[in-house]
Amino acid sequence: QVQLVESGGGLVQPGGSLRLSCAASGFTFSSYIMSLYRQAPGKERELVAHIGSTETTTVKGRFTISRDNAKSTLYLQMNNLKPEDAAVYSCAVRAFDYWGQETQVTVSS
Numbered sequence: 001q002v003q004l005v006e007s008g009g010g011l012v013q014p015g016g017s018l019r020l021s022c023a024a025s026g027f028t029f030s031s032y033i034m035s036l037y038r039q040a041p042g043k044e045r046e047l048v049a050h051i052g053s054t055e056t057t058t059v060k061g062r063f064t065i066s067r068d069n070a071k072s073t074l075y076l077q078m079n080n081l082k083p084e085d086a087a088v089y090s091c092a093v094r095a096f097d098y099w100g101q102e103t104q105v106t107v108s109s
Contacts, residue, residue: 004100
């Protein structure tokens, strides 16, 4: 079955960096657009970035989404983190409307 397992969340100080990973299985990862979303407390879920099946890296300001199709893994590199980036982050395959487990990112001094 489809599985998306996220890792890499945690506590970081403002200005710091984190890299999230999303390991996929149960489908042909290289064939699908992958997306990363986040949801902060009291706010609606929002799209952070998505990446096409044949793209390797997409930069969205302070964030870079990348994928390694050989490893069936999606990455989100987050730099210069701000308190407003604190949220639960999750990856998704919108073609299946399937969401992986969430990982918490906390940005605080």
